[in-house]
Structures are given as structure tokens and as C-alpha cells.
Amino acid sequence: MGLLKRLLRMRETGLILIILALFVVMSFASPYFLTWVNMRAMAMAFAVEGIVVVGMTILLVSGGIDLSVGSVTALAMVIAGLLFLNGVDPWTASLISIAACTAIGAGMGFFVTRVGLHHFIVSLAVMVIARGACLLGTGGRPLGLFTLPPEFKFIGQGSIGVIPVVIVIFVAVVVTFDFMLRRTTIFRKVFYTGSNEKAAAYSGIRTKKVVFLTTTLCSALCGVAGIIYMARFGSAQPTFGIGMELNVIAAAVIGGASLSGGTGTIFGAILGAILLSVVSSSLALLDVSVYWQDIIRGSILLAAVSIDHYLNKRRG
């Protein structure tokens, strides 16, 4: 098969074309759109969430789903913030917080693989519990962390040359996990498990272990994202990330991940996130009411998935 033909058949190509088309239209519609400041703002808007998208995509490929990502990200901020306010060094506080999120993921993995509950229910419960913990720990008010040392804030606010550190971290995470998901034997097992769990078990794959690990990884990446948000905002916000799970799942699904598992790429999911972010930014620039934005985003999701379903059916 020719390279061009293969490129055209890839879902990523379609998304890139749509994003480019939006860029062209918007650059005419708003003079502000193609400015460095706006580009940077858009990139910052999805970069940290993009790290969560990576975790979610891998989890979706393995056949799972996680509704607790927003709450767990907020909890990461709150845990690290409280520790810092109680005199713990911010780096140590961050590590402890990421470890705590990893443990939450492992806990969900336990309930899914050992107790045998559905991902949806377990993560729904954890979503509520983690949010409650955030509010309990902070009394519902944001924690101002004004004394964070500058080298720590650098993670969220600094730049290397003209490139924000956040973007550097994001690109590193995406490239690493994209490569691993495509090429390594460990992540191939994730595809086998999500594609047909029974066939995977009949191929000697410990499918429960795989699902346990993908569940844990997703929460761990939420922890990482929470810490970056904290460094960026200089505060810990207990109500941060409400509704994040929908954005993240939408991005992954627009990027080609299937809720029934077995398909999806990190690159595609990130393009999905970029698309949603560009649309949001465009609507804001065009002075569309914020109340319209959710309606439009939801419709894009529905359209993307319907088109994909239709194309798949025709191919199959």
C-alpha cells in the first residue's frame, strides 16, 4: 500500500486536516487567532489535561474507563498543597501526592479486577469520594501557596527559551507513551486485552494484571497533572477539574479510541484534545456565548463518533 494511501486511511490525517481547516477559517475570522499569545494560551489550555488524556487513552484501549480523573487531579493538588503548608518540602510533597494518586488507581484496579465490579461504577464512586476528600481537606476554599519556591513554580510557569516548560513536559509524555503504546510488548498486551479479553487470557496474558496496571497508570498521570496545575496556579483548588472526565474521554474517542477497548492511539487522542481546544478558543474569540460552547462540543463528539462508526461499518 502506498504511503499516501495509508496516510489517507489513518484517522489522524482526517483530524489534522480538520484542525488545519479550522486554523485557516479562524485566521480570517479573527485577527487575534493566529497570534503567538493566543497559540500559547491554547497550548497551555490542553497541555496539562493532555497528560490525563494519555492515561485515559491507555485505559480505554485496555477496555476500562475512569470517571474520577478530574477529582483525582484536584486531590493531587490538595494533598501536595496541604503537605506543603504543613512544612513539607514541595518536591517531597509532590512525590507523596503522586504516590497517593497511584494508590487510589491501584485501589480502583483492585475493585475492578479482584472484586469484579465495573470500571464505570468504581470510578464513579471514587470520583465522588475524591471530590469529598478535596472539600474536607480544604474546607472548600482554595489553598493559596504563595511561598512556593520559584524553582518549583518553574514547572508550571517557566519557559525554556520561548517554549513553556508545561509544553515540554507534555510533549515528552506524549512522545514516550505514544511510542510505547505502538511498539512495546508490554503495551501490546494492553491491546490484546482490550480487543478480546478472553482471547488474551487464552494467549497466556494475565489480563487482570494488565487492567490493574492501566487503571493505576491513569490515576498516577492524574497525580502528575495535578502537581503541574498546582505549580502553574500557585494554589490548590478543591473544585478544579469538574467535568474534566468528559473532555478527556471525548478527546480520546474523537481520536479513535473505542469505549469497547482494543483501539486507540495517543497521537490521535491528543489531536482530539487539540481539536476540542481549538474549537473552544475559536468560539470564545467569536464571542459565542459560553452557554453555547458545551452544546457545540457535545455535538462535535456525537458527529465524530457517528462518522467513525459509519466508516467502520462500511469497511467491515
Next chain:
Amino acid sequence: MADDLILQISNLSKAFGPVQALRGVDFELRRGEIHAIAGENGAGKSTLMNAVDGILRPDSGEIRFDGRPVDIASPAMAQRLGIGFVHQEIALCPDITVAENIFMAATNASPHLLMNYRDLERRAAAVLGQLGDIDPTSLARDLSISQQQLVEIAKALTLDCRVLILDEPTAALTEKEAQVLFGIMRRLAAQGISIIYISHRMVEIFDNCDRVTVLRDGQYITTRKIAETTPREIVNAMVGRVIETLYPEKQRPEERSAEVILAVENLSERRRFRNITFDVRKGEILGFAGLIGAGRSEIVKGICALEGEVTGEVRLKGRCLDRRHYKDSIAEGIVYLSEDRKGDGLFLEMSIASNVSALAVQQIASNLGVIDDRREQAQARGLGEQLNLKCGHVGQPVSTLSGGNQQKVAIAKMLSVKPQVIFLDEPTRGVDVGAKAEIHRILRELARSGVGIVVISSELPELIGVCDRVLVVREGQISGEVSGDSMTEENIMHLASVLERQQVAI
């Protein structure tokens, strides 16, 4: 004579993508007759019946019911016409009662808002009374496989049907239960109901049916009166050549070896099987026969550490194995080919190459665990050539292949780890005749090269044709062994139905 026909099918065709499942098939069913449809797997029997039942829409051709041309669009419509269908697969809802299962269709069509459970149970009991001892208030999940099959039959009997289709109804039944069913079939036929009977078992066809129609490769071959034909003639029509050439040559006497590859001793699992002891010898193909639900697959999965908490010993070439997980068995070279290719054998939407490498992905990856696409594809191409796999490219999804080629991918997956013992569960189910013969040839070659081969099959002619020795399983125990001249359908069926720990003379 035409008004004597209840069902008349002419020139029916149906294609699934590139696969032509039916090619201009003709079929006629008279009132009150029991008409067998015979054919190998993949011959088109199920496709034809699914068209009659409205599950599939034919591409072309005509179906006339009671003299009128009909377009059967759905199973509900087939039911209104009076066509009842007992499927080969048991499809009961496990969590509701037997009575509710039996009247599921009636409830669906019922004009009443409320369920009348007592009435359902009374009517269910009346139907079940003819078939055997089943409590209509018990949950479907608590029944044995053969009882579930009887419930499926009861379900069809409650429909006021004029044509009853039975697809392999006896595969899970004991001899006695099967005899009860045959009695009911004859009574229904005497009442003028027509029965289409699908079976592999020549004995059943010849004992109970009036006529037989043979299909092969999606084509109509012939229709004969049972009284005017012989089993051999029908089998030859089914396979399209003289039967002797269908199966590969068996083990020659000088090839017989006392060397044991795999020894299984006293293998038991709490609920499903007990005291399983047998050897797999070098160079032989060992068969496992038994009714569906007798525990054949469970025993084999137990040996492979795939499921169940199993006690007992498994020795590979004299060395006792410690198998905690199937992964350990694969590492030792013991692999299992699943009976349900689509359900749990293959990753349908993944590529051929990714399927073939699934048992041991590390084989085609670097030490760091990075997969080498070229090595993965070369592996699939190499094994594909060895098995005569027909495909465009090893990167294409397995779902695009025919049943036979899918099965070859599943076998290639087994061979990718250079196994010592292969357990194959129904290796030719849903595979066309050509691919079937090829798979049998491959199995014989593997056995000759020293790989231990164990085949589970519900098709007795296949076991008899392919295996050198057959163990019969009944209710979780080995009830006997047949080999050489004692390997006959009658002997195997007898051992499968009656529990006697005896060996039929070897």
C-alpha cells in the same frame, strides 16, 4: 403434488462479502415429513435455515410458504407464519425461570400488561412433561446442558408451528433423551407438522427421517428418500469425493512409539471432572469424544492451567510440571486452541501478524521489549506459508478472512511457540471442506514431527477419521477408550451415554 409442499425454496443465494454461502439452493419440504439436511461444516445448512427463519435476508431466490411466495423479514415474522427454530447454540436467559424462558416469544407478543406466572408455569409443565423431568420454576442457570437443550426444544414446541427446524438438537443429549426427542418428532410428523432435522450423525438421520437433502459448499447436491439410499452414499455426496481420501493416512504400525510425551495422572476439579488419567504418546493423534457438557473442554483447559482449581499431576516427558497460569504452560510448550474461534480464539479486528505473535510477543521484540514489525510480519508469513494460509497481506485484519483461513491463523498462533503438545478444541468447526482436509493433514504432519496432538471433536466421523486412539468422556470421567477396529460411532456413542468404566476391546 405441489399443494403437498409446505415450504418451497428455489434458487436461493446469499453472500457474505467475498464468501458465497449459498449458491442457487433448492429445497422442498412436504407436509408431515421429517426431512434431514446433511452437509459438512460450512456447507450452508445454517445459512439456509437462517434465511427460512428470517435471521438473514437472501440476496436472491424465492421462498414459498404454503404455496404463497413470502418475504420473511424477521424471526418474529417466521413465527407468525408458523416456523419454529431450535438453534444449535443454547440461548436461554440464565436468570429467569424455565417457564418464562419457554414463553419469552409469547410474552413479547402478548397483549396483556401483566404477567400471569401461574398460567405460564402450568403450561410449561405440560410441555416439559413430554420431554423429561424439569421443574418449570427453576432458574435456567441451574439446569444441566442437556436439560437446557430440552428447554430450547420445549420452547419451539409451544409455538403453534407448522414447520419445526431442529439444528443439531442431540449434540448435548444422552441416547435416552435423544430417543424421547425422536418419539416426539414422529408424533408431530403424524399430526402433519413438517420437521427439518439437521445433524452430522448418519445413524440418527437414517433411523428417524423420511428424506435427506445434501448441501455442499453452498450448493444443492441431491435429495434422496432415506429408504432408497445408504449412509455411505450420503457421506460421499457431502464431501464430494469418495470418503477414503478425505482423511490423511493414520499412524503406521512401525511409527507406533511407547514414548510418552505428556502424562496426566488423577486430574480432578471439584465440580467438573474427576480422576482423569491418560498418556499422549509420541507420533499419535489422540481424540476426546463425549457429549457437549461432558467436560472434555474443561479437562483440557485444566491441563493447560487455563481455568479451574485442578489437583493431580501433569508430566511433560517425565518431568512433573508446576503450572499456576496458562502462561507457564505456554512456556513449557503446552498450548490450547479454543473451540470458539471468534469468541475467544482470535483478536478479530487486529492484524494477522499481531494475532500470530500473541502467545509470545517477546519472540519478535528486542531485549528492551520494542516490537520489530518486520520480524512480526516475517513470522506470520513463514507460518502462513507452512499452513497454506490464503491472505492478501499479513497486516490485514483477521475479520476479513474466511472461517478456514481464520482457523489457520489460530493454528499459526499455536505453532509460533514451537509447542510440544497441542490441544485442539473442535479444530474444524465452521471451516469449509477443503480447509478441513488441510487442517487434518497439518495435524498429521505435526504428529509425525513429534508434537503431541489431542483433538476434541463433536463430529464422530472426524475423530474416527483422524485419530489413532479416542478417549470418551462422560460426566467428567473417562468412560472408555477405543482404537483400531473398535473405533466406531456406535461404540463411542455408547460409551458417551452409559457410564461403565470399561475398555471396549482394543
